[in-house]
Amino acid sequence: MIETIEDIPLSNLTDSRFYNITNLETEILADQYCQSLLKHFHHWLLQSRQYAPLKAGQLAAGADYFLREFLIGSRRMNIFCITPRHIRQFGGNWYIVQNLEPNMVELKPMLDGAAHFYHYCAELEIMPSQLATDIKREAGEIDYYRQRIEDFHALTDNGYHAWEQACTLKR
Numbered sequence: 106m107i108e109t110i111e112d113i114p115l116s117n118l119t120d121s122r123f124y125n126i127t128n129l130e131t132e133i134l135a136d137q138y139c140q141s142l143l144k145h146f147h148h149w150l151l152q153s154r155q156y157a158p159l160k161a162g163q164l165a166a167g168a169d170y171f172l173r174e175f176l177i178g179s180r181r182m183n184i185f186c187i188t189p190r191h192i193r194q195f196g197g198n199w200y201i202v203q204n205l206e207p208n209m210v211e212l213k214p215m216l217d218g219a220a221h222f223y224h225y226c227a228e229l230e231i232m233p234s235q236l237a238t239d240i241k242r243e244a245g246e247i248d249y250y251r252q253r254i255e256d257f258h259a260l261t262d263n264g265y266h267a268w269e270q271a272c273t274l275k276r
Contacts, residue, residue, distance in 0.1 A: 167218025
């Protein structure tokens with residue numbers, strides 16, 4: 106019998122069925138499962154990748170923000186139904202409009218964390234390694250995200266619509 110979320114086996118935490126969001130109850134469950142999966146991810150960064158605790162913590166925190174705030178909380182999306190486009194939407198639009206002072210110092214660890222998380226998923230064989238590679242490539246488009254932030258800060262008059270359409274959340 107599972108008594109707490111920490112007692113859930115990794116095989117359940119990586120079962121995409123537990124991340125299908127249809128109502129508030131399944132959203133809360135997906136968030137809890139994701140939080141527990143992120144603990145496994147953090148452990149993997151420390152043990153398998155031998156990252157220093159600070160680096161592992163930054164990557165896990167970045168992945169946490171991307172997964173729990175953007176995919177689950179905002180998009181109400183299954184974290185395993187991702188495409189590189191979702192990384193672009195996150196870094197090129199959602200993060201920028203959701204934060205008071207969007208900046209690359211804050212955004213880059215989130216993009217890196219998401220890329221590392223999906224590499225972890227590929228190692229667990231719960232997603233194709235090519236998809237993890239494509240996600241990493243999209244997350245690495247730092248100049249693109251920097252330009253989106255700069256363009257956002259420079260918006261005047263009715264410029265938001267064109268800015269949003271260049272990297273829309275609507276598709």
